[in-house]
Amino acid sequence: MEKIIINLSIDKDNNITIKNNKLNKEFIIDYQSKMLNAQDVYDVFNFKKDNSYEIKSDIDNLQDEKIKEYYNDIINLFESIKNELNELDFSDGK
């Protein structure tokens, strides 16, 4: 089982970078557009059966409640994806 950390960090312009630390893969959610693409998420996870994912973020450094709320929604989304991926069961050949 290999632990993969998906790291979320926010810059001063509230752009959020999502990075797979192991692969050095990342993408950015632009604050202006607030849009993210499924392909980018798929690529950054780079799923392997034996991976165990963990989400880390720097949200605690944020002061602005509104931005925090926005950032938290994104973290929740990634947490939710992480949970499902960690629970995937391929033991039945599925």
Next chain:
Amino acid sequence: MLNYVILIVSEYHYDVLFYMREDIFMLNEIINIDLHIHSCFSAYKDGDIVKESTIENLDTLITKLNENKISLCAITDHNRFNYELYDALKNKINDNDGSLKHNLPGIEFDVELEIGKPKCHIIAIFDDSDNDKVSKIEEKMFAIKKISKPNEYYSLEEFEKVLRMIGINVILIVHQRQGLDNNLGNTDSLSNATANPSEFIKVGFIDSLEYNYPRVEGIVKSSLRDIGLSFPIITGSDCHEWDYYPYHDKNTKKIQRDFTKFKCLPTFKGLLMSITSFETRVNRNTNDNKHYIKNISINGIKYPLSNGINAIIGDNGSGKSLLADVLATNVEKYYKKLIEKNDISIEYNDSSFQKNEINYIKQGKIIEQVRNGNLFDDNNKVYFEDISTKDVFSVQIKKYFDNICSYINGNIIRNELLNNLSKTNLEIIPIDKNFYHPVIKTDIELDDVNIDKNRIDELSKIINTLKLEIEDNIEYYTNKKVNTKLQDALNKLVESQKVIIDIYNLKKQNNKVKSIIKNKMLDLKADLDGKRTSDEINRTKIVGLYDKFKKVIIACIKSQQVKNDFPAFPKKLDGFSIKEYKGYNFCKTAKYNQLDLKDEFYDYCFNKDYKNEDTIKKIKTKDEFSNALSNYSYTQLEEFKRVKLDGFINEYSKETTTISEIASNSDIGNTPGEISLVYYKFTIQEVDEEYNVLIIDQPEDDINPNRIKTYLNSYLNSIKDEKQVILITHNPLLVVNLDVDNVIHLTKTNNIIEVKNGALEYENDDYSILDLVKENLDGGYDAIERRLKAYGKDNY
């Protein structure tokens, strides 16, 4: 070297009225022949013993001959021929109603074959067709030398001169009263008279050996076998005192006397045909077949058929096949006019005769069936067994194709999901913190139970098949002591199936629980959704978008992880059956037998750019899949399977049949002729079903002459004394070499059929059967030439 033959051209005449008698112009009866009877004209040598065997006592002889069922006889005195006695006997026979039909002129010569060796007795039987020459036999003989003393004899040179002087076709029969290798004593035998008796036989100087007692027959036969010769041997009574016929004289021990039995007309020509075809004519069994076609009536004349072998000959269109159809079947409309015009009818020997007692093989039927591959498809007899793996082959190919489709579909889905990723975006709209939004997950995945159900069904089929097999053959398996093992195997299969059934039932139960939960969750969700404010509804919608976005990603990841291995092409399969039957192996081989058909499969099923595994593996879209399928779209897979895939399966399930002889371990060949010969063997010789009459229309089709002579004739010969056989033929080998008992020659003029028939040796003022054979059958002349070559009778 002696190479002695007598060639005298002469016409052969018979009393026509006599031979028009139905019972003797063809061969139906087996007759007794005695060609060794003495008369008072042997007195100069035999003394008083023959004094009562005079012309005045011929009635005694005739009575005795009739009592012994003799049909053909010859008085053969020692070095004498009395024409007056011969002619008197002939006239008396004409008035006789008994078995005796004919007498031939003959002499028993004393001949010294080698100087210094004892003499031997040679019986000369002369052709009686030229009465003038017959009347001068003794005169000509005496012109060379008249023997007057008992110990006198002719030298070989004198004997040959005598025969030349007489100038009549002759059959020479030499005494052999001990083994050929026995030259002890003086028995007037060939083996006493020469150091090399076999040479006299081999060069054809003599035509037959004569033995006197059954015990000697075995000895002579055995000695002939020892030197590799098959040669005619016959017996004669050597009767000197007619009162005591069939014995030599009153002092002879009266033991059972048997005569050599011939199937021939009681004529010189009949005798000649028998001598030249000893095996087919002599010592035949009486045909015990009780049901046969007695005669066929055409234009008011009844033509009897032999309860032996009959050959119908004639030009094409002369009515041969018509006759066969009339004899064997219920007349077809096509022939109705012809039948009526010729007033054709059939008479059986017994009123209980049924047409199903006839085994009728129509012209071309066998060859057509050989070419269609169904010659041995008999309703009553299974010669070839089914190939047991044909269903397996079909299932394997269909399954392989299904697996390819699953693989391709997996690729297509995976590709579509991947493509969907880049098109799926999510706009992050923050949700108020005070928003109460419990997540109700209603997507509960049910377990796939189909895979287990399929396995259970397949195991059920195997279990039931095995169960039936054991039940149906319980005695066989018990005898072979494997019944318990099979029962164990069956029990293990049942146990294994139970494990799968348990898993299946558990999954079904789980699915039921999941479905209940799902329904409850859906109810709860509906309940919550109903209570939400507009803002909450809006927020729920946003949550839904989040979920949808997440699902797209998870689904894609899942699809990439699903195992999607390209299926392996089915392994080579045995595709043959062997059935042993009466010394032959009947083998069926499917085209797929032990063949790797992978290339052929791709070539047959897919378009030119997709004719191998690698290109099929690369298919990722529905369009590509449609392009790959030959003339079908991916939406027409069921039709593709029904037409294209079944086409492939049928093509490679085609069967070829071979027949091999077990003893020689050799295939009998695949030509129609070779295969049909085996069929004839089974139909004629080995047939299990009872029949009394065999009718074959042109059995010679596609069979080479050597095989006709060696095999077909042998098959037919083997039943000639058990069944009635009627052949329609253009082949002289099936007439002359087969030595048929009755030839029926047909001609048709203005739809009127004319018949000439009789035994091969039969002739009358209008026709000779041998001439008809010569003239009407391709190679008929050659066949007769060969048949009579040994005798040098090329004028016959």
